[in-house]
Amino acid sequence: MTVTIAVAGKGGTGKTTLAGLLVRYLIRNRPGKKVLAIDADPSSNLHLVLGLPLTQTVGDIREESRTGVGPGQSRTEWLNYAVRMAVEEGDDCDLLAMGRPEGQGCYCAANHMLRSIMDGIAASYDYVVMDNEAGMEHLSRRTTRDVDHLLLVSDASLRGMAAAEAMVGLSRELEINVRNIYLVINRVIGEMPPTLRAKTETLSIPLLAVLPYDPLLVEFDGQGRPLVELPDDAPISEAVASVAQRLLA
Ligand SMILES: Nc1ncnc2c1ncn2[C@@H]1O[C@H](COP(=O)(O)OP(=O)(O)O)[C@@H](O)[C@H]1O
Ligand SMILES: [Mg+2]
Numbered sequence: 001m002t003v004t005i006a007v008a009g010k011g012g013t014g015k016t017t018l019a020g021l022l023v024r025y026l027i028r029n030r031p032g033k034k035v036l037a038i039d040a041d042p043s044s045n046l047h048l049v050l051g052l053p054l055t056q057t058v059g060d061i062r063e064e065s066r067t068g069v070g071p072g073q074s075r076t077e078w079l080n081y082a083v084r085m086a087v088e089e090g091d092d093c094d095l096l097a098m099g100r101p102e103g104q105g106c107y108c109a110a111n112h113m114l115r116s117i118m119d120g121i122a123a124s125y126d127y128v129v130m131d132n133e134a135g136m137e138h139l140s141r142r143t144t145r146d147v148d149h150l151l152l153v154s155d156a157s158l159r160g161m162a163a164a165e166a167m168v169g170l171s172r173e174l175e176i177n178v179r180n181i182y183l184v185i186n187r188v189i190g191e192m193p194p195t196l197r198a199k200t201e202t203l204s205i206p207l208l209a210v211l212p213y214d215p216l217l218v219e220f221d222g223q224g225r226p227l228v229e230l231p232d233d234a235p236i237s238e239a240v241a242s243v244a245q246r247l248l249a
Contacts, residue, residue, distance in 0.1 A: 004128045004145055005247065006178075008171075009153035010163045011134035014186035016041070017217065017227065018153055019131035020049030021240040024228040026127050027092040029241070033126040035093040038118075041133040044097045047088070051226030056086040057099025058118070062110050076113050083117045092228075096121070119145050136170045146177040149247050151208065156188045161199050168205050182208035184243065189213045209243045211236060 007019045019037065026035045039046035047054045061082045069078045088095040096118070102111055122128045122145060130147075132139055139147075152167050154160035164183055171178055183205050185192065192210055200207045214236035220227055230237050 002123055002125055002128055002145075003149075003248065004122070004130065004147050005149045005151065006130040006132060006139060006147045007151045007153060008132040008136050008139065008167060009134070009151075010155070010160060013153040013155050013160065014211070015134075015153050016046055016049055016131050017236075018151065018184065018186065018211070018240065019046060019129050020227045021230070021236065022129050022244055023050060023093055024230065024237070025241055025244040026129070027228065028232070029244070030126070034124070035127045035129065036087075036122060036125040037093055037095045038122075038128060038130040039095065039097040040130055040139070042098070042100050043133075044099060046131045047095055047097065048224070049227045050090065050093065050095060051228055052088050052090045052095050054097060055088050056082075057097040058083060058086065058114060059099025059101065061086060062102065062114060065110055075110070076117075079110065079113050080117050080120075083114065084121065087121065094125075136167055136174065139171075139174055139176070146179060148179045150178045150181045151184050151243075152181065152205065153184050153186050156185055156192065156196055158196065158199060160185075161196065161203065164205075165203055168203075181205045182247075184209050184211060186211045187213045208246065209239060211239045211243075 005022060007015045009015050023035055023037050026033065037046055037050060044054055044057065061079065065075060065079055069075050086096065150171055152164040154164040168181060171181060183203060188210050212235045214234060216234045217236050220230060
């Protein structure tokens, strides 16, 4: 059974960071398990956090399928082959980038095929970690799979939390089943302010974790070093490890 974890939230809250660090945790702590990272943000950048090259995206493939399918080939077969080739195979985990979302044209048939192809690919992994763009409208267009854990990331502000709360409503409208939804507050310096702590208790979703501001992470990002290389004893690595342990217990 594949465990699917999706990360969503407002822009700049740390979604890609958290997704990357969850992948890092799985690689280091679940040896022998297959991990697929899905970059569902059109401005793909999860690969940088994972230290992988960015190759063809599913969006590129959808475009190419309009003209690239040769005579005697079925479009499904062509798409199936192309998407499988687009899975970037890293040493420790694989990556599939969604790229640009569908345009206004009628690509419905292609999208439908792509979703089931991606679901077929995902099913062969033990863990799928999906990094989403800000907002959630696209989550259900990307997958027909159930999401086991949806993590809504917020910064340490009342506005951030209000945005997360609004997303809970949106997520209930998705055409996919989301088993658990949790709040994660990121980039907290010192203790959480009491007003924020009190606010979390009024929300409809449980607070899974408070992740610390970690200067080492800033240093890595500043140098363009993949976050998968962060040491185990970095505060953010330890915090994400306890998130993962609670999720996967
Ligand atoms: N816990 C943290 N401590 C310090 N900096 C962080 C932390 N989480 C994220 N950042 C920084 O915040 C910025 C935005 O993070 P990112 O993961 O790209 O957000 P998103 O994917 O939600 O847009 C990045 O520069 C990242 O280095
Ligand atoms: Mg991001």
